[in-house]
Amino acid sequence: xxxxxxxxxxxxxxxxxxxxxxxxxxxxxxxxxxxxxxxxxxxxxxxxxxxxxxxxxxxxxxxxxxxxxxxxxxxxxxxxxxxxxxxxxxxxxxxxxxxxxxxxxxxxxxxxxxxxxxxxxxxxxxxxxxxxxxxxxxxxxxxxxxxxxxxxxxxxxxxxxxxxxxxxxxxxxxxxxxxxxxxxxxxxxxxxxxxxxxxxxxxxxxxxxxxxxxxxxxxxxxxxxx
Amino acid sequence: xxxxxxxxxxxxxxxxxxxxxxxxxxxxxxxxxxxxxxxxxxxxxxxxxxxxxxxxxxxxxxxxxxxxxxxxxxxxxxxxxxxxxxxxxxxxxxxxxxxxxxxxxxxxxxxxxxxxxxxxxxxxxxxxxxxxxxxxxxxxxxxxxxxxxxxxxxxxxxxxxxxxxxxxxxxxxxxxxxxxxxxxxxxxxxxxxxxxxxxxxxxxxxxxxxxxxxxxxxxxxxxxxxxxxxxxxxxxxxxxxxxxxxxxxxxxxxxxxxxxxxxxxxxxxxxxxxxxxxxxxxxxxxxxxxxxxxxxxxxxxxxxxxxxxxxxxxxxxxxxxxxxxxxxxxxxxxxxxxxxxxxxxxxxxxxxxxxxxxxxxxxxxxxxxxxxxxxxxxxxxxxxxxxxxxxxxxxxxxxxxxxxxxxxxxxxxxxxxxxxxxxxxxxxxxxxxxxxxxxxxxxxxxxxxxxxxxxxxxxxxxxxxxxxxxxxxxxxxxxxxxxxxxxxxxxxxxxxxx
Numbered sequence: 001x002x003x004x005x006x007x008x009x010x011x012x013x014x015x016x017x018x019x020x021x022x023x024x025x026x027x028x029x030x031x032x033x034x035x036x037x038x039x040x041x042x043x044x045x046x047x048x049x050x051x052x053x054x055x056x057x058x059x060x061x062x063x064x065x066x067x068x069x070x071x072x073x074x075x076x077x078x079x080x081x082x083x084x085x086x087x088x089x090x091x092x093x094x095x096x097x098x099x100x101x102x103x104x105x106x107x108x109x110x111x112x113x114x115x116x117x118x119x120x121x122x123x124x125x126x127x128x129x130x131x132x133x134x135x136x137x138x139x140x141x142x143x144x145x146x147x148x149x150x151x152x153x154x155x156x157x158x159x160x161x162x163x164x165x166x167x168x169x170x171x172x173x174x175x176x177x178x179x180x181x182x183x184x185x186x187x188x189x190x191x192x193x194x195x196x197x198x199x200x201x202x203x204x205x206x207x208x209x210x211x212x213x214x215x216x217x218x219x220x221x222x223x224x225x226x
Numbered sequence: 227x228x229x230x231x232x233x234x235x236x237x238x239x240x241x242x243x244x245x246x247x248x249x250x251x252x253x254x255x256x257x258x259x260x261x262x263x264x265x266x267x268x269x270x271x272x273x274x275x276x277x278x279x280x281x282x283x284x285x286x287x288x289x290x291x292x293x294x295x296x297x298x299x300x301x302x303x304x305x306x307x308x309x310x311x312x313x314x315x316x317x318x319x320x321x322x323x324x325x326x327x328x329x330x331x332x333x334x335x336x337x338x339x340x341x342x343x344x345x346x347x348x349x350x351x352x353x354x355x356x357x358x359x360x361x362x363x364x365x366x367x368x369x370x371x372x373x374x375x376x377x378x379x380x381x382x383x384x385x386x387x388x389x390x391x392x393x394x395x396x397x398x399x400x401x402x403x404x405x406x407x408x409x410x411x412x413x414x415x416x417x418x419x420x421x422x423x424x425x426x427x428x429x430x431x432x433x434x435x436x437x438x439x440x441x442x443x444x445x446x447x448x449x450x451x452x453x454x455x456x457x458x459x460x461x462x463x464x465x466x467x468x469x470x471x472x473x474x475x476x477x478x479x480x481x482x483x484x485x486x487x488x489x490x491x492x493x494x495x496x497x498x499x500x501x502x503x504x505x506x507x508x509x510x511x512x513x514x515x516x517x518x519x520x521x522x523x524x525x526x527x528x529x530x531x532x533x534x535x536x537x538x539x540x541x542x543x544x545x546x547x548x549x550x551x552x553x554x555x556x557x558x559x560x561x562x563x564x565x566x567x568x569x570x571x572x573x574x575x576x577x578x579x580x581x582x583x584x585x586x587x588x589x590x591x592x593x594x595x596x597x598x599x600x601x602x603x604x605x606x607x608x609x610x611x612x613x614x615x616x617x618x619x620x621x622x623x624x625x626x627x628x629x630x631x632x633x634x635x636x637x638x639x640x641x642x643x644x645x646x647x648x649x650x651x652x653x654x655x656x657x658x659x660x661x662x663x664x665x666x667x668x669x670x671x672x673x674x675x676x677x678x679x680x681x682x683x684x685x686x687x688x689x690x691x692x693x694x695x696x697x698x699x700x701x702x703x704x705x706x707x708x709x710x711x712x713x714x715x716x717x718x719x720x721x722x723x724x
Binding site: 190194218 | 510515538541553583587619
């Protein structure tokens, strides 16, 4: 069972995180101050850390900086009430792996934590991704479904790669836009939906079991139908 | 492409509820442009210069009048003196015996070295008897009174006539005696007075005008400094202030009054914006929780359950609300940003191609063509790539929304004034000229687009991003009546504005 450390001084937020991650089968250790948080993050093994940016005692930025300095590579999701454009850059530069602003949708938070944990588990560079009968060769940049080659545009390839690296995982539109296009503003729901629609037409031909699924109210997921 | 619409809130309801505060300082947009500096001082002249010119003119008139009076008085006085001399001479000559008269006249002439006097003795019928006058002047009554004759006086020893004050009388012997004294002394005094007037005026006026010009330059320079300080304020930077010197003069008084006014304005604007932001901020947390609970409820509801669809619609509505609040806060955030630190060099051509790539499927689904025209030799633009991308993305999103199927959207990028100009042109209904400024305000929606979904904040965000960069946004019309939004990405010296 995966274990996540939550360093969060606001109890309501902490309960939300515990409940949501618990629903995803993740065990959560909650610490309400920076000093204890750092001790735990350095001392025990966790699969991921959710870290409030502003904490009593020790500031979130200082915690993640210290963690990285002593060689702790546990993925960190920074959660901050500061939505300033520069704040994200600062958080990521200090060693955070992802950044969310409060208030956040719990399912989005959980999705991000899972992606972080997944990224860590598959640290070894893969040359091929596989979901059901869909294969993606990262060396030759080609995709095959049930033996037939798919003609993908570069963006579609990147999109499919991101989804397949996180197969079985709900990916929100925001996460897709951030990772595939590299921007952090809200592109509006339509835009990403249309791109997924394109990809879906190429990947899920009629007659084949659909791999790309829409998760109502959250986002998308690619998973083996079987 | 009209303003991004929102379906449910009319501007009036807005004012009552959340707020439609104009962005503090929304710069004027539309055809006049977002930040064209207005040269106020060009059509104005220094009040000092004007005062000096008026005063100078008065001084000239007054001096002329003064000298004129002196001239006139002197002339009168000199004439009186001349007349008295003439009368005394006449009296003297009249008392002298007849035989000695020619000699006395000769003697008088001898001491008159300048030759201002002339004497003549004539028979009653006008024939010359003695003296240095050639003939008796015509039309002079012989009544012993002095008269000014401009002509007709001729001396025997000189050529030509000369003006003179003249007196004629009959001696007891019956002969006509004429005495004349030239007025050239009086004329000369007049000339001296006139010349001294000219000298005095030129000696006073020239330094006066130069001094006036120099004096007026100081205040004018300060007015220009104030003008320069006003430019950013007119473009919405309400925290700027006018310069106040230590002289504590009328200009400083005025600047201080304006500064106090600006402080109050800024305070009020900040309050309105603060209230608006606080509402947006405070409502986000309960809305996020509401969404989370709905989401949880949705996951617990079987897909076949009829209530699932209702919950989905609720989630969509909450998402729309959250998106709108997020956009509102994003505008505030952008308006508060004074940073230039995140600016790198942006390859606009690459950004535009990336955006085409991002929006092509959306446009294609709506049967709208998305074309790009990029001219060569574009300089890299110092800007925040993400924000610029977001701005253009908002424009494209609007363009796709408002362009009917079968239409086209063109992004044209070309070099402009050391930077670049990007036009997003669509074949939609366009934005009526009267609404072009309003569409940049928060929540504004064109009446004809109220039925379309959207937050009404898209163009406000674009405007805020442009202002942050010091770039200009212009809304116009394409050749076919559609909307044309132009972004003038011209790098400027930002240090002063930051």
